[in-house]
Amino acid sequence: MRKPPVTILVSVLITSIVGLGSQLLAQSPPNAAIPVHATLNQLMRSVQFPLSNVIFASQADEPASIKRAPLPSAATDPLRSVFGGWQAVENSALALAESSTLLMLPGRVCANGSPVPVQDADWVRFVQGLRTAGTEAYRAAQSKSQAKMLEVSEQVSNSCSNCHRVYRRAGPEGADDLTNRCKLN
Numbered sequence: 001m002r003k004p005p006v007t008i009l010v011s012v013l014i015t016s017i018v019g020l021g022s023q024l025l026a027q028s029p030p031n032a033a034i035p036v037h038a039t040l041n042q043l044m045r046s047v048q049f050p051l052s053n054v055i056f057a058s059q060a061d062e063p064a065s066i067k068r069a070p071l072p073s074a075a076t077d078p079l080r081s082v083f084g085g086w087q088a089v090e091n092s093a094l095a096l097a098e099s100s101t102l103l104m105l106p107g108r109v110c111a112n113g114s115p116v117p118v119q120d121a122d123w124v125r126f127v128q129g130l131r132t133a134g135t136e137a138y139r140a141a142q143s144k145s146q147a148k149m150l151e152v153s154e155q156v157s158n159s160c161s162n163c164h165r166v167y168r169r170a171g172p173e174g175a176d177d178l179t180n181r182c183k184l185n
């Protein structure tokens with residue numbers, strides 16, 4: 001028998017790899033493909049909180065006039081780092097927009113052990129609000145206008161509180177009672 005031409009072999013190989021991939025996806029639990037490491041509360045404290053503070057700070061202090069740290073390559077304040085000033089505001093805004101994708105990953109739990117409600121239409125809407133606020137903040141930072149940062153900071157802040165009002169409600173025992181976290185009612 002004659003050998004099949006190389007191109008056919010390659011396409012057969014690709015087809016079988018693609019087929020295998022979709023079979024694996026279909027059989028795996030939803031969170032097996034992308035691992036998650038933090039509870040929602042830990043994620044908020046480590047990602048959304050510090051990023052939005054860089055955006056909020058640009059209302060009061062003109063980023064271009066913020067002095068670099070003595071060693072900018074080791075700075076812990078993004079505004080004073082080697083990528084500081086307006087670039088730090090741009091980067092934080094972009095990272096905040098990107099962080100909304102992390103809020104949609106299945107498999108993450110909240111501090112009370114409830115799964116992050118990524119299937120709720122309200123949750124999806126609030127996450128989209130954060131994504132939009134992040135991209136708007138990026139545009140405002142690009143324009144280097146503190147007046148625009150003032151406006152967009154309100155949008156960012158609202159995107160946080162809109163979700164917190166629903167999904168971070170205090171429990172019957174008060175603010176430290178986590179019972180209602182990540183639940184609609």
Ligand code: HEC
Pocket residue numbers: 039040041042044045048049052103109110111112123126127130156157159160161163164167168178181182
């Ligand atoms: C889509 C919903 C949602 C959005 C958007 C959101 N959060 Fe949260 N956030 C939560 C929930 C729910 C909790 C409680 C998580 C838990 O208990 O595990 C929380 C917790 C936090 C905490 C921890 C509070 C504490 O007591 O430790 C901080 C800080 C925080 N969020 C900041 C922010 C900031 C800043 C933004 C906007 C830039 C934001 N969040 C946007 C849902 C959201």
